[in-house]
Amino acid sequence: MNSLLRRCILTLAALAALGVRLAVAAPAAPLKLPEFESLAAKASESVNVSLDSSLLGLAAGFLDPKDPQDAGAKQLIAGLKGIYVRNYTFDRDIAYPAAEVEALRRQLAAPGWQSLVKVRKEKDHTNVDIYISVDQGKANGLAIIVSEPREFTVVNIVGAIDLEKLRLLEGKFGVPKIPLPDDHPGGAPAPAHL
Numbered sequence: 650m651n652s653l654l655r656r657c658i659l660t661l662a663a664l665a666a667l668g669v670r671l672a673v674a675a676p677a678a679p680l681k682l683p684e685f686e687s688l689a690a691k692a693s694e695s696v697n698v699s700l701d702s703s704l705l706g707l708a709a710g711f712l713d714p715k716d717p718q719d720a721g722a723k724q725l726i727a728g729l730k731g732i733y734v735r736n737y738t739f740d741r742d743i744a745y746p747a748a749e750v751e752a753l754r755r756q757l758a759a760p761g762w763q764s765l766v767k768v769r770k771e772k773d774h775t776n777v778d779i780y781i782s783v784d785q786g787k788a789n790g791l792a793i794i795v796s797e798p799r800e801f802t803v804v805n806i807v808g809a810i811d812l813e814k815l816r817l818l819e820g821k822f823g824v825p826k827i828p829l830p831d832d833h834p835g836g837a838p839a840p841a842h843l
Contacts, residue, residue, distance in 0.1 A: 679807045685843040700732045725811060736800070763780070778795075791806040
């Protein structure tokens, strides 16, 4: 993932810092992610993570409580009901199965979901969509869809989400690490890692 996704995540953080509250009743159920069989068949690498609340609890046991970042991640996932990630990387540019991607976007058009960020870069053929589900002023769901010519990623986080602490999940449980300029010498972002 590139700097475009990084900017979108930073926008989320800025909205959280400003205390943006959205007052819409929203479902807390995970999205019904398509199988994306055609993508998996063409991918040089694929990642499929499906962690419900019981598996998240089990996975949290592997986090180091002495590491402040792991301790923060453990605290954050205590309120989560699930983390679902689908990531496909390709050796060449591919066409995405429009029907499956549109079926996913239709779920996010349902009441309760709000489009938070939508970026279209025609030159790079990159699309980023970030949706949030809010109930009584608190985030209870997040969905991110990123499509690039050689990579496709869907992240669905279900449950009570503290947007300010969301970055603590980067690189854990299949949530991509968002490269920030501060993380690397010279200020250049590095490639994202799952």
